[in-house]
Amino acid sequence: MSTSEFQPVELKSDVRVDWEAKQKEASRTGLYVLLASILMFFGALTSVLIIRAGSADDFHGVPIPRVLWFSTAAILASSYFLVRNDKRTGVVFGLVFLAGQAVAWVQFVNIKGPGSWFFWTFSVSHAFHVLGGFVAFRFARFELARVYWHFVTGLWLYVVLMFLIWRS
Amino acid sequence: MAAGDLAATGRDYGSREPVVAAPPPGFVRRWIFSTDHKVIGKQYYFLALFAAFLGMALSLLMRWHLIDPDRKIAWLEKLWPEGAAGGIMTPELYLSLMTMHGTIMVFFVLTTVPQSGFGNYFLPLQIGADDMAFPRLNMASFWTTFVSFLVLIAAFVVPGGAPLGGWTAYPPLSGVGAIAGPGMGLGMDLWIVSIALFCIASLMGAINFVATLVDLRAPSLGLMQLPLTCWGWFTTAMISLLAFAVLLPGGVLLLMDRNLGTSFFLPAGLVVSDRALQHSGGSPILWQHLFWFFGHPEVYIAILPGMGFVSTILSTFARKPIFGYRAMVYAMVAIAALGFLVWGHHMFVSGMNPYSAIAFSLITMTVGVPSAIKTFNWVGTLWGGKLWITTPSLFALGFVSLFVSGGITGILLGQPAMDMYFHDTYFVVGHFHLIMGVAAVFAMFAGTYYWFPKMFGRMMNETLGKAHFLVTFLGVYAIFVPMHIAGIVGNPRRYPDFKEFEFLADLKFLHTMMTHAAMSTAAIQLVFLFNLFWSMYRGSVAPANPWHATTREWSSDEYE
């Protein structure tokens, strides 16, 4: 255990480093790290949901608007097209997903109660992450943006699962 | 700069284009839209420097008020026509100063300088990278922090003023709006928005730090060869990533409770100011869980980089390698990991399950073990060395002393039974100021004196530096040790005056002493400020490696 900070680490100036490859690796790491923090975000929301649902007797679930199944199909389709490297169709289905969500929100405006708050927080937080996906397709490398998008698709399935568990 | 020079310094081990770029001309391009990690590091540093002096000024007003609550201060009325009508500070003004002092210091100083300031500047240099992994994200992260700061400060000037709920913002006080008191309306909303923005900025920063450390190290630099400063930044970034991601939804939900009529944190049956509120089913304790799940790791966000600085600085000035390098790394990782499992020790008296308090207590006590290891190894690093006493090494030694003094009382507070007496007393205030506040600030001072030659090409004045250390070191002990005593007497914190209670009358002498110590300590900080800016332009020109250090930033030719 004689590792020492005191001796400067030898630099080998003859080593050729592929900095571009390193930068690519960094982008990938950055992405995974981002996903971890998004998981924490939704994890925190979930724990609030569990505690809130269990701690008070005023909690009741909400009906799932039918259009959510349409949205779900749309986001699954977008991931499918992205797997096939069809970025354009994938993004279009992403927009279709958001349109479906918008319809669901309109239908939901008049539903009250704790269950509906969770519907709103989960679906709106998720929609922000979908918007982030569009930004990623514009600015980030396609393969990374695609990983992010699949993650957001998975996140949506998780959100739907939450709705199913706590539906009325 | 010729290519040959680059090779000689060992920086040109890649095939990339020129390593050293001249700073872009013009103030705007250089200071506003810069993506250079060194510029961003300085931007963070100066933002935090301003925040630190503002936060300190607020604390002086509080301390001054405490020893004579009925004093008339004419100019106070000019600043706060309502809060200090007639020049006498109202309790609500005192509490808003306290809230803002805590928020500014925790977020914009303790979280900002060690990680975002020094980290941005020196991490790439120490690992042989040209810049952070995502320079534009880095710029975005700074400007988000900046906006977050402006939003927070705006709370002072909106109607009602700054919030008075403390930096912990416990609901229902923070959740029911303006009827809970002045500042709990718009001021509180601004506070939450500011913190939410800060969360986002910190998350962006953390992503950058982790990606840079994992992937952009020089090829020959293994993880176990990293300077401990880098380990400090690494563990801190990991904590930020997971902790701020939990505070953010907490803030959003609190904002919803306040403005959209939801009840996440607000229960049924609230009657505030004789008015019944329409909330039901929420839990105030739930906020405390979310807040402290972030809030406890936040303590380590403040201190872990400082531990790294101190390790490096002590090793440099003792002319010895780190004693027990691996143990130091493991201790940092252990502190970071255990830090996520101990948040409940802030909530022993909150009404949570008493059995979970026992579990939280036992895990809390185990955090003491890696902390003890670190202290042991700092002393071990000095042992048998040839210690060169300079301002940076003095502040590093001061850090070790304060870390012990502040940490040791954690053994008492970590026991639920003992905390039943000490919770929310001045004992706690003394404890966290020593360990989280002042110890981290000493690390910042050590870092400033140590890295100044690299950052500005000149040396800071040693005589002024030593005087600064002398007064600050004695001063902070004189402020915060008596707080522990006041806590033993049972003095509750967050009281704008002590007139109501007979048992507090006896503490007048102690509080007067603390206030005088605070004034002296604050005064000497002006000497530091003078030294900092004077040396930037008039200090003696620094040699490339003035401290004969072995870490890589000193052999880099990169200057901002």
Added chain:
Amino acid sequence: MAAVLVWVVTAATLALFLSGRWWLPEAINAQARSWDSHFNLTFWIMGAVFAAAQLALSWVVLRYRSSGEPVAESGSHGNNKLELVWMGAAAVVFVGLSALSTAIWAGVHLERAPAGAMRIEAVAKQFAWNFRYQGPDGKFGRVKPELISDANGNPFGLDDTDEAGRDDITMAALRIPAGTPVVLEMQSRDVLHNFFVRELRIKQDLVPGMRIPLRFSADKPGTYEVACSELCGLGHHQMRTQLIVMGKEEFQKWQQETLQQLGVITAPESR
């Protein structure tokens, strides 16, 4: 310089702590006295570790300082064995202290109240305390939140139509008989508050939406200050009440007199 400064602050700190000029108030029950002895144990261990660590630091600074700008490099890289011994010792002391104090914690929060304990209800609000005693019927009367009104002198929202509530005594100060176990059932109706009696070594939040029982007793008659210890707004520092511990007979006398004033019972003379 550094070593001397460390001595100065260490000596001053120890002097301030050991002077005894400012200290804990006298404990007024067995629970608080056992709290005191565990506090003393922790305090002496902390003090010893504090002094030893500061002295070690100042000693190495003094012993190994160099006069100028040294260049030599020397010294060891570490010592695993010492590291492990140190780690073990720290773990045993820290975790051990916590484990020892669990008994005190359990005494307050985990043990059941004895059958004959006296139930008193506490309701806190910005910035006052109210306490309610069961009358001779041994029942708390029904309360309705919508009836709560300080202006009408009904801080609990007592429902007049409930017979059980007619004999409830409500007070702004907490009076208890010495030596009798008490269960204080604590509620808050607006924000967080905290019930803190120094002499009992007890502190507990009052949380809106929760009814938190706190069990204690006090041996020593006297008047003790109760300070709110959880930030509750701009009058937090004025939220004070008293715990008045009375002799058993004195307490009964007070209770009788108060009930007479309420008209629940008639005075013995007029019988």
